[in-house]
Amino acid sequence: MTERIVDARWLEPPEPMELTLAALNVLESGERLRLLIHRMPHMLFPLLKDWGYDYTTHACDDGSYEILIWYKEQVIPVGGPESS
């Protein structure tokens, strides 16, 4: 499964959210998005839910987070971050 990466670490809000939504706009069918971010993007999750996306979150050792996002109709990805 192909993957797009958005590295939004240490970008000022709402830039991480803007980049993520822009990347989701061009996400092809079967692709997933890996968002790297320095804090948990709480404001993003309701939008994802509302728009039919599913996601998993993973806290990294350096204090940042990895959020894996895919369109709900797809199967939950293998080898992604652990679900939290």
Added chain:
Amino acid sequence: MNVPSGISLDQAPPIWVPLRFFITAPLFALTAALLLLWAGPELFSSRWDPAMLGITHLLTLGFMGLVMLGAILQMLPVVAGTPVRRPALVAAIVHVLATSGIILLGSGLILTAPLALQIALPTLGTALLLFATLVVVTLRRSLPQNMTARAMRLAALMLAATVLLGLTLLSNHAFGWWLQARERLADLHLTWGLLGWVGLLIAGVAYQVVPMFQLTPAYPARLTRWLAPVLFILLLALAPARHLPVLWSTLKILLAAGFAVFALTTLWLQTKRRRKQPDVFMYFWRCSMLSLLSAITLWLAAQIAPAIGGMRGYGMLLGVLMIVGFAMSIMNGMLYKIVPFLVWFHLQSRRGATGPAVPNVREIMPESRTRRQMWLHFAALAALLAAIVFPSPFVYPSALLFGASNLWLWLNIVAASRTYSRVDALLGKASTSAG
């Protein structure tokens, strides 16, 4: 961050809940500037002059109060973890009552019209006490480790106490009854209002927004845990300590030290920020913290050398530093983060996953416009301070600068709101034609 993630989009208050407060607020500051222009240097003769009290309340209640009410109504569901019931109705009641109450209070004081003050009494009292109760009750469900919620709750309690004192003083002005402790109550009213309601709220909000928007390290955990409760207790203790001079002075020195720690920690965190380019938001925060520190230094100097405290304009200098320098600077900066974000966020959620693109925050609130307004605000602050010391050459320029700054702020907020209405209408059309 201690923000729960369980809020869904339909639980977020409609955009006009906070925006109606933000659009109204600068108009009160603009009115204050026009009144200063009309009254001229005479106005600075005494801070107890009714016209000066009226103008001060246009800033503290009209500008600061409305911005804080709007921002809290927006933040409350997120901080508390649960939505506020019928937010549009609550906002409409509080906004209409508060706005009419402020107009009545301001005009009643400035024009010496007791009838206006008598009507202002229940109007303002209902709006502010209703709001304080709403905040305290809603936040009882917040997580105990959420330090912003804790500070916000204490600030709302301070708001209630400030309002009760304010209503007592207002009834004195409105009905002319004899109040022996008037000056003492007025002192407590302004201390609880500026340090308790405004100061505690700013500290609580800073714990979230300084690290988030300025990409700084978090505030030290010990500070976020203890600062607001300790300041709250010190402020409360001021009331019974009035007749005990040593305790009274000790409490005030501890309060000054607590706020100095907050200001210095914020400035220190800013030096550690990851984003090196300074922006409008950071400049506003820096100006605010430096104003707070200047007010503390001036107050301390007056404690050491009482001659300073006895100088003409001393109280007024403290007032301008705390109101225009500390509080209004932060609120002005916060509006430039909150308003474009709300417009963008509500448009994003309106457009859905497949709708047309919406403008980004920089297009909604261009930095070229906010930066120029920011310099105007700083110039107005400097001119106002100068006008207290040298009234005749500086009063008119300071009023013009202050008025221009607030007019520009209002235009920037209105422009962002109009962008929302325009794009919202386009999105509506797009979804109709797609359907």
